[in-house]
Amino acid sequence: MIILLVFLILALDISYTQAFPETGNKIKSRTFLSTEFVLGPGSVASKTYYDIDFPRGHIALKSFNAEVVDQAGNSVPLYETYFHHWLVGKYHEHRPSGRNFSRNNGLCQGQILGQYFGLGSETRKTATHIPDPFGIETGNPAEIPEGYQEKWFLAVHAIDTRGVEDRLGCTECWCDLYNVTIDEDGNPIRPEYKGDTVQSQTGFSGGRRSFYLRYMVKWVDWDSSIIPVKVFVLDVTDTGKRLHGSTGISPENGCQIEYEVESCTATDPASQACIDIKRNSLTMPTGGYVIYAVAHQHAGGIGSTLYGQDGRVICTSIPIYGKGNEAGNEDGYIVGMSTCYPEPGSVKIIAGENLTLESNYNSTNKHIGVMGLFYIYIAEQTPNVTLTHAPVQIHENMKLTAYGWSVVAFIGLAVTTAIAVYSWLKKRREGGYKPVPK
Ligand SMILES: *[C@@H]1O[C@H](CO)[C@@H](O)[C@H](O)[C@H]1NC(C)=O
Ligand SMILES: *[C@@H]1O[C@H](CO)[C@@H](O)[C@H](O)[C@H]1NC(C)=O
Ligand SMILES: *[C@@H]1O[C@H](CO)[C@@H](O)[C@H](O)[C@H]1NC(C)=O
Ligand SMILES: *[C@@H]1O[C@H](CO)[C@@H](O)[C@H](O)[C@H]1NC(C)=O
Numbered sequence: 001m002i003i004l005l006v007f008l009i010l011a012l013d014i015s016y017t018q019a020f021p022e023t024g025n026k027i028k029s030r031t032f033l034s035t036e037f038v039l040g041p042g043s044v045a046s047k048t049y050y051d052i053d054f055p056r057g058h059i060a061l062k063s064f065n066a067e068v069v070d071q072a073g074n075s076v077p078l079y080e081t082y083f084h085h086w087l088v089g090k091y092h093e094h095r096p097s098g099r100n101f102s103r104n105n106g107l108c109q110g111q112i113l114g115q116y117f118g119l120g121s122e123t124r125k126t127a128t129h130i131p132d133p134f135g136i137e138t139g140n141p142a143e144i145p146e147g148y149q150e151k152w153f154l155a156v157h158a159i160d161t162r163g164v165e166d167r168l169g170c171t172e173c174w175c176d177l178y179n180v181t182i183d184e185d186g187n188p189i190r191p192e193y194k195g196d197t198v199q200s201q202t203g204f205s206g207g208r209r210s211f212y213l214r215y216m217v218k219w220v221d222w223d224s225s226i227i228p229v230k231v232f233v234l235d236v237t238d239t240g241k242r243l244h245g246s247t248g249i250s251p252e253n254g255c256q257i258e259y260e261v262e263s264c265t266a267t268d269p270a271s272q273a274c275i276d277i278k279r280n281s282l283t284m285p286t287g288g289y290v291i292y293a294v295a296h297q298h299a300g301g302i303g304s305t306l307y308g309q310d311g312r313v314i315c316t317s318i319p320i321y322g323k324g325n326e327a328g329n330e331d332g333y334i335v336g337m338s339t340c341y342p343e344p345g346s347v348k349i350i351a352g353e354n355l356t357l358e359s360n361y362n363s364t365n366k367h368i369g370v371m372g373l374f375y376i377y378i379a380e381q382t383p384n385v386t387l388t389h390a391p392v393q394i395h396e397n398m399k400l401t402a403y404g405w406s407v408v409a410f411i412g413l414a415v416t417t418a419i420a421v422y423s424w425l426k427k428r429r430e431g432g433y434k435p436v437p438k
């Protein structure tokens with residue numbers, strides 16, 4: 001208990017680190033701990049916490065870094081507690097408790113993939129910082145509806161795989177594992193979901209443990225020299241269909257989030273390559289300069305590329321697989337994704353441009369519930385060029401960089417699932433938000 005208290009105090013220490021060159025504005029950094037979640041071997045935590053600790057006021061977010069720790073503050077390796085995803089989103093609260101989700105810039109609708117930050121197993125080795133003078137603007141009083149307060153929620157989805165025979169397999173079929181076949185209102189969720197039932201529990205006798213999401217946020221106070229970025233999450237399953245008023249995952253809503261990869265021997269016995277290539281075309285509603293981009297894939301993923309309409313590469317993002325035993329390097333797990341930080345102004349997307357998203361998986365084995373997401377942050381101007389006066393031709397200048405744990409993560413990737421947005425969805429299914437949250 002004392003250890004925990006000391007840890008809490010240390011964790012909440014606030015520090016002011018680098019200078020923000022444009023303005024002298026200091027980058028602020030603060031580390032928070034989520035509410036505790038408790039897991040026993042084979043069990044799953046799928047929690048949404050509202051009104052989490054988060055920097056307040058009119059600010060620009062610069063990075064967001066998170067990982068699962070135990071009660072002593074130690075990093076927990078993925079083979080003990082598989083971190084399916086965490087994600088952080090924004091809502092406007094109307095007292096006493098009405099909540100209006102305040103999503104990112106697209107492309108899906110409703111609450112689907114509407115988070116600002118979110119990662120899965122790759123969280124420890126994926127860079128998410130936003131270079132100066134850019135940032136994600138938040139807390140702008142002009143954008144918060146009258147009578148509402150801006151707040152943040154955190155969704156955490158973790159699976160305790162201690163004692164599980166097929167640990168990586170178990171992480172793919174979490175839906176049946178914890179019996180999520182109906183939602184809190186008794187409606188079936190995603191009946192088409194084919195996650196295999198996991199029968200791999202082997203009488204492992206480990207005890208229940210407490211975990212926390214430890215997250216570090218960096219930000220600067222807002223000023224006019226900061227250039228805001230728009231946050232887009234592209235989904236390779238997005239068919240482009242949009243059903244007016246629908247926010248749940250259904251065939252009428254183009255974003256299915258997850259898909260399946262058939263084994264190559266099942267689809268083509270003579271297949272040599274055993275690579276599943278999934279491509280789709282997505283129309284960008286607004287244009288701008290790409291400041292940051294990264295893909296999200298699950299185990300089995302071998303990389304993802306976002307192409308412009310003319311075929312130029314906007315970003316290629318490749319999974320980093322662990323090779324060892326320690327947290328951040330777990331053998332066989334995706335422990336990071338490479339990111340793209342193009343020279344601001346060099347990679348431009350035009351409003352209405354049709355991008356192609358390609359997500360590749362190793363199909364030697366069948367995979368269930370995989371994802372092919374691409375996060376892109378777009379600025380309408382750079383310090384030197386504004387979009388309206390910028391030359392129309394498109395340059396290709398893509399930098400691919402993998403950053404280590406020491407690099408602070410920010411926003412980013414997300415790993416979202418039906419479960420992640422589950423508590424939002426059920427409310428929308430009723431045609432509105434519940435006045436009183438559970
Ligand atoms: C899932 O449901 C089965 C059958 O009702 C039950 O035996 C099992 O304990 C449940 N598992 C979890 C994780 O709740
Ligand atoms: C913007 O201007 C700065 C300073 O003049 C220069 O160093 C930088 O290369 C320019 N960037 C671009 C994208 O032109
Ligand atoms: C993008 O694709 C749509 C649908 O095929 C088409 O109507 C539109 O003209 C395309 N946009 C551009 C910029 O070519
Ligand atoms: C796919 O996975 C199989 C089995 O793990 C492996 O032998 C093969 O090299 C992988 N192929 C690629 C392209 O990664």
Ligand SMILES: *[C@@H]1O[C@H](CO)[C@@H](O)[C@H](O)[C@H]1NC(C)=O
Binds near residue numbers: 100145148432
């Ligand atoms: C919040 O959501 C409720 C219910 O959907 C709606 O009536 C209200 O207009 C929304 N408020 C704002 C500011 O959008």
